[in-house]
Amino acid sequence: MADAGRRPEVARTGGRSPLLGLRIAVPRGALFRETLEVLDRLGVDTSEVRANDRKLLFEDVGIITMRPSDVPTYVEAGAADLGITGKDVLMEQAEREVYELHDLGYGLCKMVLATEEGEDKAAEALRRLGVMRVATKYKRVASEYFLRTGRQAEIVEVKGSVELAPLTGLVEAIVDLTATGTTLRENGLVIREEIATSTARLIANPVAHKLKAAAIDDLLGRLREG
């Protein structure tokens, strides 16, 4: 990342492309398809991005693709002017210095506290042991939630399928993101509390937000119109 902030201007697309020379970080994964549809509506040619899931940098159209949790990193450093990622990612990386410009509305999901069906083992652990163990990928969101609600929790950070953790006795509860609740149900977990809702957001680098204000506002205007 030594060159993160550097802009190879020669390679940029200039002011006439649909993104007006801006570079946007696009999340692969759950938000990928709808993000490309948004870009299509802005007149960006995303056919190469759709056709090629190994290539990461599409300099001609101003798109770079990455996992959603990396989007704030690239945007904060200025390696991308704009980015699209979930509010869940932004909440978890609240220290990132980026502008949150627009709620794109899609990718709706909930951050929930879930435990196994039946008697609430987390509540029991809290009552009898004073602490509940909670597995999550969202360490900050979970910690702040339990702090806010006055409960002691031991946060266990996992990278993979969180649903496994309560089923094996690693923890009593999980904090995770769910869109339909299907995965939770299939693993015998029920939602006990809703912590937050999340949708896709458009974010901007703070310096690009000033130096490329006209291009960003133009794009934002077109996004708001639909």
Place this chain on the structure above:
Amino acid sequence: MILPTPSGTRDVLPDEMRELRAITEAIRGVFDQHGYGEIWTPALEYEEVLERADLGEGRAVYRMFDEHGKVLTLRWDMTVPIARVVATRYANAEPPLRFAYFAHAYRDVRPQRGLPREQFQAGIELVGSPAPEGTAEALTVLCRALDATGLRAYRIGLGSAALYPSLMEEAGVPEAARAGLLGELATRDFVGLRRRVGELDLPAAMADALVEVPQMRGGREILDRVGERGHVEMLRRLYDLLDEDVRARLIFDLGLVRQLGYYTGAVFEVYDPALGAPIGRGGRYDDLLGKFGRDLPAVGFALNVDRLHIALTGEERG
């Protein structure tokens, strides 16, 4: 043996130091030429003294105890120590007073590119010169200093810390809701700002202004779009005082809020296309000196020398 330094600190070796030195020497020449006298203050101060600045909650600092059990802190900027110097050593001196510094500041930040916990700053404080004249002088010295380093494409974002509070006053935002709106602005969350303003049940025109005005940035023409409301007139008068080359560097940014608790009026940040983060910032702090016992208006800025170096290198390669 590999022995680490604390997180967010680093060594500077001769090759880099030569380049940093060239930058600071260029800046020092400009400060000197404009009558700013360089000073040193201790890196360690009594916490109870620096706390008079009332920086609000959450300022992360390094603290330790001296042999008498008094709490010491490493200075987190040079503005507050200089406020102390003015009140104690220049209690009767005729203003304006001009000070320059090249010094380390210490903050317990998340270390990131060009933002170590031990940060080398070059800056000035102009004490006893009110707005808009004092602000115009500070902006002019800032541009001359950046020009002297050879930085080419920089711009200065200029706003007012007083603007949004006066906008909230005018719109009749309840006292209890104001900190929340400022919080959304400070964390740059316009989605959250829109949601909070929407919850307030204000007339549509007022609600729109609260959401739209802080997103306005551009040339002098945006000031006219805001009309006569809140502190925009002061920005106009400031603009009128500036030389053409300084004006050409300005981007008015009505969403700039105070990053430090003590800013009262104009606030500004330095940007360069070669770096994704501000290179420096400054502003007016007309109430700070009074808290140290000498009530004088003041303005100043600090450049982050590491980031300036990164931007210069980026421009060179770009």
